[in-house]
Amino acid sequence: MATPVTSAGVGDTPAAGETPQPAGTAGVPGPRRGGGLYRAIRGNGKAMTGTIILGIFVLMAIIPQWVFPGDPNAEVYARAQGPSGSHLLGTTAYGQDILAQVFWGARPVLIIAVVAGAVATVLSVLIGVTAAYVGGVVDDVLNLFTDVFLVIPTLPLVIVIAAYANSHSLFVLVIVLVVTGWSYGARQLRSQALSLRNRDFLQAAKVRGERRSYIIVFELLPTMTSLIVANFLSAALYSVLTAAGLEFLGLGDTQSVDWGTMLYWAQNNEALQTGQYLWATIPGLCVAALGTAFALLNNAFDEISNPALRPVRRIRVKRAHS
Amino acid sequence: MSSAPILEVTDLVVEYAAPQGQVGAVDHVSFDLAPGEFLGVVGESGCGKSTLLFAIAQLLSPPAAITGGAVHFKGRNLVGLTDKMLAASRWQDLSVVMQSAMNAFNPVKTIGAQFKDAIKAHQKWSKDKIRERSAEVLRLVGIDPIHVKSYPHQLSGGMRQRAMIAMALLFTPELIIMDEPTSALDVVAQRSLMVQIKELQAELGFAVIFVTHDMSLVSHFSDRLAVMYAGQIAEIGATRAVFDSPAHPYSKGLLDAFPSIRGPRVHMTGIPGNPPALLNPPPGCRFAPRCPVVLPRCHDTPPELYPVRDVLVRCLLHENVKGGAHV
Amino acid sequence: MTYLLRRLGFFVLTLWAALTINFLIPRLMPGSPATAIMARFHGHISAATLKAIEVSLGVDTGQSWLGQYFTYLGNTFTLNFGVSVQSFQPVSQIVGAAIPWTLILVGVTTFIAFIIGTSIGAIAAWKRGSKADSILPPLFVVGTGLPYFWVGMMLIILFAEVNNWLPVALGVDPGIDVGFNAQFLGNAFEHAILPAAAILITSVGTWVLTMRNTMVTTLAEDYIRMARAKGLPSRRIMIDYAARNSILPNLTGFAMSLGFVVSGSVLVEDVFNYPGVGFQLIQAVQNEDFPLMQCLFLLITVAVLLAVLLADVATALLDPRTRNAR
Numbered sequence: 001m002a003t004p005v006t007s008a009g010v011g012d013t014p015a016a017g018e019t020p021q022p023a024g025t026a027g028v029p030g031p032r033r034g035g036g037l038y039r040a041i042r043g044n045g046k047a048m049t050g051t052i053i054l055g056i057f058v059l060m061a062i063i064p065q066w067v068f069p070g071d072p073n074a075e076v077y078a079r080a081q082g083p084s085g086s087h088l089l090g091t092t093a094y095g096q097d098i099l100a101q102v103f104w105g106a107r108p109v110l111i112i113a114v115v116a117g118a119v120a121t122v123l124s125v126l127i128g129v130t131a132a133y134v135g136g137v138v139d140d141v142l143n144l145f146t147d148v149f150l151v152i153p154t155l156p157l158v159i160v161i162a163a164y165a166n167s168h169s170l171f172v173l174v175i176v177l178v179v180t181g182w183s184y185g186a187r188q189l190r191s192q193a194l195s196l197r198n199r200d201f202l203q204a205a206k207v208r209g210e211r212r213s214y215i216i217v218f219e220l221l222p223t224m225t226s227l228i229v230a231n232f233l234s235a236a237l238y239s240v241l242t243a244a245g246l247e248f249l250g251l252g253d254t255q256s257v258d259w260g261t262m263l264y265w266a267q268n269n270e271a272l273q274t275g276q277y278l279w280a281t282i283p284g285l286c287v288a289a290l291g292t293a294f295a296l297l298n299n300a301f302d303e304i305s306n307p308a309l310r311p312v313r314r315i316r317v318k319r320a321h322s
Numbered sequence: 323m324s325s326a327p328i329l330e331v332t333d334l335v336v337e338y339a340a341p342q343g344q345v346g347a348v349d350h351v352s353f354d355l356a357p358g359e360f361l362g363v364v365g366e367s368g369c370g371k372s373t374l375l376f377a378i379a380q381l382l383s384p385p386a387a388i389t390g391g392a393v394h395f396k397g398r399n400l401v402g403l404t405d406k407m408l409a410a411s412r413w414q415d416l417s418v419v420m421q422s423a424m425n426a427f428n429p430v431k432t433i434g435a436q437f438k439d440a441i442k443a444h445q446k447w448s449k450d451k452i453r454e455r456s457a458e459v460l461r462l463v464g465i466d467p468i469h470v471k472s473y474p475h476q477l478s479g480g481m482r483q484r485a486m487i488a489m490a491l492l493f494t495p496e497l498i499i500m501d502e503p504t505s506a507l508d509v510v511a512q513r514s515l516m517v518q519i520k521e522l523q524a525e526l527g528f529a530v531i532f533v534t535h536d537m538s539l540v541s542h543f544s545d546r547l548a549v550m551y552a553g554q555i556a557e558i559g560a561t562r563a564v565f566d567s568p569a570h571p572y573s574k575g576l577l578d579a580f581p582s583i584r585g586p587r588v589h590m591t592g593i594p595g596n597p598p599a600l601l602n603p604p605p606g607c608r609f610a611p612r613c614p615v616v617l618p619r620c621h622d623t624p625p626e627l628y629p630v631r632d633v634l635v636r637c638l639l640h641e642n643v644k645g646g647a648h649v
Numbered sequence: 650m651t652y653l654l655r656r657l658g659f660f661v662l663t664l665w666a667a668l669t670i671n672f673l674i675p676r677l678m679p680g681s682p683a684t685a686i687m688a689r690f691h692g693h694i695s696a697a698t699l700k701a702i703e704v705s706l707g708v709d710t711g712q713s714w715l716g717q718y719f720t721y722l723g724n725t726f727t728l729n730f731g732v733s734v735q736s737f738q739p740v741s742q743i744v745g746a747a748i749p750w751t752l753i754l755v756g757v758t759t760f761i762a763f764i765i766g767t768s769i770g771a772i773a774a775w776k777r778g779s780k781a782d783s784i785l786p787p788l789f790v791v792g793t794g795l796p797y798f799w800v801g802m803m804l805i806i807l808f809a810e811v812n813n814w815l816p817v818a819l820g821v822d823p824g825i826d827v828g829f830n831a832q833f834l835g836n837a838f839e840h841a842i843l844p845a846a847a848i849l850i851t852s853v854g855t856w857v858l859t860m861r862n863t864m865v866t867t868l869a870e871d872y873i874r875m876a877r878a879k880g881l882p883s884r885r886i887m888i889d890y891a892a893r894n895s896i897l898p899n900l901t902g903f904a905m906s907l908g909f910v911v912s913g914s915v916l917v918e919d920v921f922n923y924p925g926v927g928f929q930l931i932q933a934v935q936n937e938d939f940p941l942m943q944c945l946f947l948l949i950t951v952a953v954l955l956a957v958l959l960a961d962v963a964t965a966l967l968d969p970r971t972r973n974a975r
Contacts, residue, residue: 046787147659148666150905151957155912156949159934161674241796245916248798249931263798272805281806284799291794299790299858308866312778314339314384381874384778405877412880425871428890430897430968439889440879473969 044303050296057290060106068100072257080276090278092262093269098279102286105258108170109290112243116177117236123178124185124231125221131186132193133216143190149183158242159251169253173246177239184238185231192227196220226305233298237291244287259283328396328496328529329355329378335390336370336377345600347373347386349553352627357496360523360530362544362561364537364576368597370553371533375501378531379418380408395497413440417490419500423482427474433485434470440492459488463518480511487519491526499531504539512536516543538580541565549573552597552608559633569635571613607638615639656961660954667950671943672721725947731940735932740944743929748948751925755914758845759852759907766856771892773857774864786861792854797913801847801920808843844914844921852910859902863895870894897968904960908953 042048064072075095083090089098131142161176196202205215221228246252247260250268254261262283266272271280303309336348348370355361365371376382378393380400393400395416400408420426428436437456441447447455457467463484474482483503490498500519504512520543523530534540541547541561548558549570557570568574575593582588595612598604604611610620620638627634628641724730730740769789773782867873868891876886915927922928926945933941 046790144659144662148663151663151908151950151953152667152670153908153911153949153953155915156930156946157670159915159930159946237794241794242912244796245798245912248916249919250935272802277806280802281799284796284802288795288799291796292791293794295790295794296787299787302862308869309862311783312384314387314778376874379878381878383874405880405883409880409882412878414880418875418878420871420875422871426875428872428876428894429970430893431889432969439876439881439885443879443881443885475970 044300046296047300047304050293050300053289053293054297057106057110057286057293060103061110064100064103064107068097068103070100072096072100072104073255080274083278089282090276092265092279093271093276094265098262098282101257101262102259102282105262105283105286108256108258109240109243109260109287112170112174112177113236113240113290113294116174116181116239116243117232119174119178120182120235120239121185121228121232123182124189124235125228127182128186128189129193129216129220129224132190132197133212133220142186146183146186146190149180150187152180154180155242155245158246159249170256173243173252176246177242181235181238181242185235188231189224189227192224193220196223224305226301230298230301230305233294233301237294237298240287240291240294244284259286325356327354328357329531330394331378331391332394333391334374334377334388334393334401336373336382336386337389338386340385340601342601346603347553347600348377349603350391351550351553351555352391353548353555353558355497355529355531358523358527358529359546360520360532360544361546361548362537362540363531363533363548363550364535364540365550365556366535366597369550371550372501374550375499375531375533379416379499380405381418409443412444413495414444414493415495416497416499417493417495419486419490419498419503421502422506423479423486424474424506426486427482429474432471432473433477433489437470437489437492440489444493455492459491460485462491462522463488480507480515483507483511483515484518487515487522491522494526495528497529497531499533501533502535503532504534504536512539516540519543537565537576549576552603553600554608554636555627555634556609556637557633557635558627559631559635563632567631569630569633569640570609570637571615571639572609575614607636653962653965656958656965660958663954664951667947667954668722668725669718671947671950672718730944733933733938733941735936735938735941740940743941744926744944744948747924747926747929750923751914751918751927754841754844754918754923754925755848755911758848758914759910762849762853762910763856763903765849766853767860767892767896769853770857770860771864771887771895774861774868774895775887775891777865777868786858789854789857792851793858795851796916797847797851798916798920800851801844801917804843804847805920840923844917844923847917847920848910848914851913855906855909856903859899860892860895863899864891867891867895897964900960900964900967901957904953904957907956911949911953 073096077087077091077095077097079091079095080093081087081091087097087099089102091097092101127142127146131139131146158176158180161179202215202219205219210219243252244260244263247254247258248263248267250264252258252260252264254264260283262279266276266280266283269276271277331354332352334348334351335346337344337346339345351374353361363371363374373382373386377388378395378400380388380393380403382388388401391401395411398411427433431439434453434456437459438452441452441455453470456470460467460469465481465484465488469477469481469485474485477485483506486503487498504515507515516539519530522528532540532544537547537549541564544561546559547561547564549556549564549568549572551572557564557568557573564573565577568577572593575591578591579593581590593612598608598611604621605624606622607613607616607620607625610616613620617638623638625636625638625641627636630640728741730744733740733743736743769785773785776782873886873890876890881890911927914925915930917923918925918927919931926948930942930945930949932938933945
């Protein structure tokens with residue numbers, strides 16, 4: 001599962017429930033314009049790698065109907081074939097083309113990642129930033145709420161919910177992912193919003209008489225863009241890995257075509273033990289690759305939003321000894 | 323008092339690697355320090371005074387580094403030595419007092435533990451001796467020795483600052499460099515701290531380099547005063563000389579900006595403009611763009627330090643045949 | 650003291666929340682668990698068993714929800730979790746047998762991962778800008794993107810299918826008696842190596858990155874420079890001044906991440922058929938064994954909560970700033 005990466009602000013009171021500590025940044029505004037963003041990615045090796053991998057998968061998600069027309073679930077080919085000219089990755093025990101399934105499977109996976117990630121991030125922003133900006137009792141209550149969700153172990157909760165839910169559709173999956181995935185980001189965002197709260201530009205807006213909601217949306221949030229993006233990526237990563245895990249256990253829609261369900265069917269047919277290695281591992285490799293892409297991008301955005309984490313330049317110094 | 327200077331800074335250059343290129347933070351600074359002397363270094367934010375201080379103590383970290391010049395402390399050039407090589411003389415001969423004691427003390431260790439750290443890094447004293455000395459230095463600065471067991475956050479701001487000075491005195495070093503130790507205090511605490519430092523100096527005989535932006539405060543206590551601007555020394559000399567009759571237009575502007583509490587009410591003038599960006603400093607005098615008495619040649623001729631009465635001043639108005647000199 | 654009380658209060662509150670969630674979920678889902686069970690057994694279920702199931706779920710159809718709630722709470726605190734639908738064994742027995750396996754596997758592995766990860770993170774931050782720091786962190790970032798179960802599968806292929814070195818299923822070979830004897834322990838250890846490796850590989854990355862990031866921030870602090878100025882040896886600065894201050898704010902966060910590690914280990918246990926709590930949970934889910942499922946979920950949650958509480962206590966002990974309410 002995705003384990004969240006944190007960097008605690010030194011001097012924060014260490015405790016959940018109080019000033020939250022896994023905080024991403026010292027509150028430095030990220031790049032505000034598209035040009036700055038592009039440059040930031042170009043300059044960061046991790047970001048470039050992540051973007052490229054992601055790009056490949058996005059491409060895979062867009063083109064399957066042209067490259068592999070037809071129903072990837074149709075059991076029309078010879079069963080359990082190894083790789084060959086007509087089936088580059090071989091076929092499953094049911095006679096389906098593995099590569100075709102991989103291509104078709106990219107779309108639902110990406111949709112889950114993006115949708116669940118986005119909705120969870122929106123929730124995180126709403127709760128985290130509101131708690132930080134409004135403060136007082138509201139802050140305490142929201143904090144408690146966040147921490148409770150944070151501590152309850154996600155996969156067991158997800159498993160239990162998914163088990164009880166009668167319909168195993170994509171929709172339920174997304175809901176479950178959102179419900180379990182928003183709390184971590186809320187903590188991080190609250191922490192950063194807290195450190196930005198007393199900055200002059202916000203005070204200036206207050207003195208100008210702007211409404212609180214205006215200040216939050218138009219003054220505060222734009223400076224937190226990098227961290228929000230980093231959070232989205234982290235939530236997407238979490239969604240990808242958790243969704244794959246759930247489907248692997250058979251709790252997703254087993255009739256759908258995506259990587260997790262491929263693994264489920266492979267496991268069901270003892271693919272590992274019967275030597276059908278490709279079927280058993282390629283879908284997992286795709287999940288791993290996509291996960292890696294998100295993880296790299298997430299880390300890169302952490303660096304972008306917190307200059308202290310960026311690589312330090314060194315000057316070439318002549319060592320002068322007397 | 324021997325007459326050989328304990329510190330000779332020669333043409334020190336400090337640069338740091340910024341995204342846009344290398345920026346010069348300290349540009350060919352030279353001065354000497356006699357044993358037991360109190361040198362004040364003043365200037366506005368960003369003039370390089372703190373960088374200079376840390377460069378002298380070899381405490382810079384990337385992206386900043388010393389790229390030229392030498393720092394001879396007791397005859398030994400410190401530039402280029404590794405932390406290991408420097409360790410022996412650190413604290414025993416040269417110690418540091420920083421701006422914010424709250425940040426300079428490790429928050430999770432007691433004051434006493436941090437004293438002990440410093441001691442054990444250099445000497446193999448017995449537990450009793452360590453305890454004794456720790457209590458002694460605390461008493462020297464007027465803190466009850468019971469606070470050896472206190473954590474930094476348990477002391478008041480003024481006490482913390484004095485505790486830091488106490489720590490700096492553990493080995494009665496010959497030079498203590500202080501980076502704006504009074505900036506975080508209120509005016510009453512500021513003065514009392516300064517008086518304390520002077521008393522200790524009289525008693526123990528160490529030299530002090532005191533960096534601050536508060537010229538009027540330090541001028542009451544320093545023997546010599548150096549005014550820094552844009553990484554260079556603009557003026558340096560006996561305190562009274564610099565303070566009473568500043569030769570450099572910048573120093574003059576600084577002093578004119580301090581209202582006198584007793585004198586007649588005068589119209590205050592600030593110094594218009596901003597210090598130059600050090601990525602591409604002006605080719606001539608760095609103060610030229612803001613100088614009220616600028617000459618045309620100031621824009622392209624970089625001035626050296628010229629002797630004028632008791633001071634050295636970096637201004638073409640005082641240019642003479644002898645050229646730049648060491649004081 | 651107030652700090653600890655607050656944390657204790659949080660613990661109790663979250664525990665209550667977990668219990669309530671456990672209670673509410675089956676009721677909020679469409680259909681009732683009792684009918685689902687009935688359907689599963691096609692009506693062939695003894696009245697006693699059905700009653701036992703209902704008791705464990707707190708679904709006494711004669712009571713109101715509130716009444717059921719209190720019965721449920723009562724049952725939980727007396728450790729009466731009813732009977733497993735799969736085997737008709739008491740749930741507490743099944744769970745009791747599974748706990749030691751998971752405790753050892755996850756407990757020991759997480760501990761090792763924490764130590765290794767934190768050390769690597771600290772060293773990487775200390776040697777910032779060096780080759781090690783440019784290569785290691787990105788490598789570990791990649792590690793955090795790998796699914797637990799896939800790593801497990803790859804290990805199986807590598808170590809068992811391709812080379813028949815290590816066992817890949819169960820806790821011990823069948824036929825060996827359980828007991829504190831060398832044969833059992835040795836065999837169990839063998840069986841634990843691969844699952845442990847899977848958990849280790851995937852989870853260590855997070856510790857490394859968290860520690861490195863915090864440490865980098867810490868190293869910029871003035872007291873580090875002051876320690877250098879005092880001439881303290883590098884090692885001492887790195888450990889006593891930097892690492893110590895970096896771990897402290899992270900302790901509670903580390904404990905919370907335990908929840909994620911536990912989640913991952915559930916999948917690992919499944920892949921390896923390792924007879925721990927996670928494995929039982931999966932079995933329970935796939936067989937709609939609600940009593941067992943509920944108990945396990947509760948157990949896992951309580952375990953994580955306890956870990957968080959322990960971390961809070963440790964923080965209170967190690968960080969003097971929390972002791973005085975300032």
